[in-house]
Amino acid sequence: MAATCSRLAARGQLCSFTSPQKPLHLQDNAALPASLRSSSFNGTQLTQAVLTRGVSKAQPGVVAPRAVAAVSEKRKDAFGEEKKLAEAPSSLLKKGPDGWTSPMCEKFEKVIRQVQDEVCAAIEELDGKKFREDSWEREGGGGGISRVLQDGNVFEKAGVNVSVVYGTMPPEAYRAATGSTEKNGAAPGGAGRIPFFAAGVSSVVHPKNPMAPTCHFNYRYFETNVPQDVEGAPRAWWFGGGTDLTPSYLFDEDVKHFHQTLKDTCDQHDESFYPRFKSWCDDYFMIKHRGERRGLGGIFFDDMNDRDAEEILAFSTACGKAVVPAYIPLVAKRKDEPFTEEQKAWQQLRRGRYVEFNLVYDRGTTFGLKTGGRIESILMSLPLTARWEYDHQPEEGSEEWKLLDACKNPKDWV
């Protein structure tokens, strides 16, 4: 399960450490415990990350400080080895501990698996080659389905992962969360551990043709729950996710189509979403040492629990379903464009930047790598090939320069 968690983390599904910090609002005004930072989970390091992810510096309604980076490497494989499954189970949730359940998590798993199916189907149709599928589960709970299409006709590497993680946290963590009074603080049901649930879909798609852009998306949901015999206990949940585009060459109309599709999707739910999430995305995918973004952005959000969960589920679902119409037409349009060796080499350099962002800044990736995640799923996001040239500087005004300029100075595309 550590691997499952980490895989989720790897794709930023569960946590985005470097994203702007927003407080985690807990129901019943309870806050997640500082003790989570060092407590021993029947659990995953990532769970800690997930739990503490939204718990930032003292803010209204937030108690615990955020401290994730130091999470131990010692609990590697706390969830036992992953077991490969012959085929994907109908639900990754079916072996939940003590029969606990979460209607929202069940719904969310359905959503993300449908998104996985839709995106994979669209990619297969365009490529002509089929995805390879690996399914697994962990003794500790949870599992995942990785699909990878490598060295296809159109795509260099496309990966779409779904993971579901669940387990329990110890009562002392729960008591700390609820303020340590007998009334609120006793672990509900006595010494019982507190169940949590997390699920996400994540994907990176690298086409071969340098004129066709790379796309990344992930959508995730998290909640803590309490044993079923206890009423009115604290419960925390949030959604997060995003979709972003990384071209090697800039076609304004392509980027506009991508952003417009995302904006249309956002606007149907809340007109404040697109401008906020577009800007958040520009901030998140910054390669700081280069002073440039990984690509041309899209949307990114996290810690979202400011309205009815069903509403956010609907929004997340819409975002997931927007991936195919936002992205696939761009590849269809560009996949057969002629290109030179130099243009291919430029794409490879941009792939190198992609690797730099993912290995250096994507906290989910680095966290996942350092805590015993399923490496192949975490690093599925890396391109098949990449290149680093010493001191490469595109000529001012060139097509390469234009792309770089747009990565350095984000524009309003719609």
Next chain:
Amino acid sequence: MAATCSRLAARGQLCSFTSPQKPLHLQDNAALPASLRSSSFNGTQLTQAVLTRGVSKAQPGVVAPRAVAAVSEKRKDAFGEEKKLAEAPSSLLKKGPDGWTSPMCEKFEKVIRQVQDEVCAAIEELDGKKFREDSWEREGGGGGISRVLQDGNVFEKAGVNVSVVYGTMPPEAYRAATGSTEKNGAAPGGAGRIPFFAAGVSSVVHPKNPMAPTCHFNYRYFETNVPQDVEGAPRAWWFGGGTDLTPSYLFDEDVKHFHQTLKDTCDQHDESFYPRFKSWCDDYFMIKHRGERRGLGGIFFDDMNDRDAEEILAFSTACGKAVVPAYIPLVAKRKDEPFTEEQKAWQQLRRGRYVEFNLVYDRGTTFGLKTGGRIESILMSLPLTARWEYDHQPEEGSEEWKLLDACKNPKDWV
């Protein structure tokens, strides 16, 4: 200078955060200050790293705790922009502040520049193509000479960097270092800042032919000094460095030659060196998330100040001079070997591992990237091309498997 520092750091020249911790023995039994961790240098973040690098948990003779990771990103470019020089200066030290000097640093600069010359000459002779040279200095003090040969006949990418860093630390840091008594603690010369000096050579050489191994080496020296009008004040210094080999295919005789050459060099100075430094090297270059080493090791040492500085200078010099005889014959022998596309792809996968180590684990690199170092020099170590395949597993018993096995289970080669 931040860049210069970081560049040195990038190649592990100045600090190796993940190497086994050894106490830093200061002359006069003074210790470096805990306050260095947060004090404001006319200085570089890396200087802090350098200064605190050897200051580990409470050990005999060691006072200050080690805490480097949190060093601020805010002091980016504290040393001003780097200025490109038309040609390499005869000494990178000549603009030292207040005319202070260090006989050892002058000697060490000569050594590392000679090593740079020798290694570059040997590579050029084998390749037929010439290195490109970039020299620069920083307003804050120090400078560097980067030499890169890219896409040559024999070498995919070869870089050999020399850097010299110097500056001053504030008196409060110095006072803290000396215990804050009037006698020892007053900053020598009143309010004067304490000069420090650091220098290093670092290099990564990636050949084209997958049968020819990659080689990395770096040697570095650091000291703090005091204004010249003060006698008997604390002074700290140490040497560090190493040379290691990263083949894609295992030829026992090649690895033996490499290790034997290093061992012979070590043995001429201290027979305890090779076994200790070989083991240290195996530990340092671990790609933890893969459970495998980057390559087949060599030697690695740090914090070395347990004998006369002249002795260690002689040892470091011998190590630098051993690079050519240890490594170059292996490339000469393998550069024209036939290879298949599959073997080239395997080399590219190993290059991907190299990238993973450098971007994820090499603290110098990550630190350099995050603190405004000269990016092109820091990332010069990355290969021209690399590859990531999903879930690649060499067939047991294959040549690829044998290499991987040797990376997982370090052997005694001599």
